[in-house]
Amino acid sequence: MASAPQTNQLPLFYQDLMPLNSRDHSTWKSRGTEKAPWLVGQHAIPLTVEEFPQAQRNFPIVFSVGEGSVPLALMGLNEGVNVFIDDEGGIIEPIYVPAYARRYPFMLAKLEQDTDTLSLCFDPTHDLIGENIEGQPLFDGDQPSEATNNALNFCQQFEEAGQRTAAFIAELEKHNLLMDGEVSIQQQGTDQPFVYRGFRMIDQQKLVEMRGDILRQWSQSGLLPLIYAHVFSLDLMREIFSKQVTQGKGPAILTGDTALPN
Secondary structure: OOOOOOOOOOOOOOOOOEEOOHHHHOOOEEOOOOOOHHHOOOOEEEOOHHHHHHHOOOOOEEEOOOOOOOEEEEOOOOOOOOOOEOOOOOEOOOOOOOHHHHOOOEEEEEOOOOOOOEEEEEOOOOOOEEOOOOOEEOEEOOEEOHHHHHHHHHHHHHHHHHHHHHHHHHHHHHOOOEEEOOEEEOOOOOOOOEEEEOOEEEOHHHHHOOOHHHHHHHHHHOHHHHHHHHHHHHHHHHHHHHHHHHOOOOOOOOOOOEEOOO
């Protein structure tokens, strides 16, 4: 079995990618799990724009720096820290789990660079899929099973949401609404605040100064509430910081100015 063509760097979580097909995987199965070990130590998870209303209840939502900016749900403020996931991948408290994490180990990928066709692939390094496991069959004869069709539909919906997210980012960029972000958090008993940088956020002053007709259009299209979901979520930065301190993963071992990785 040959792995799918890979870029120099696989997407977050994925150690390998293999196209799913009835010839090689006719007897394979997939199983569910209550734990997500792929989230252990992952502090910034890609997010689609339509997830903002749910995600902003649990996480600060920021935007990555550089070209191809994407929304990120911050599950920790420092690299290697996830305050919602324990060392075995168990969820510490009820939270909204981003679709990017829920689609694993599946994803849609190009098998050939000169085509726009996407094929259902999976990460063969994880035991959620395999030949000798208890679970739901991936194929019924030479046809995809219900489990496979469900995974395919979810991944297709994710790709469509990704396109809408790109359009959302393009609209923000068009009006120059994204600025370099910075948050300063003062911990009790310390002389200097802890400053976090390396992310982007909505420039609220520019938002206030936007023309009324554009704001009305955004309100009617549903874009404006999503912008404010991001803005309101930033208040959770200090809550995440506090969770890090409580878990012993805060400034006692992680100090100074910190850049949130791209």
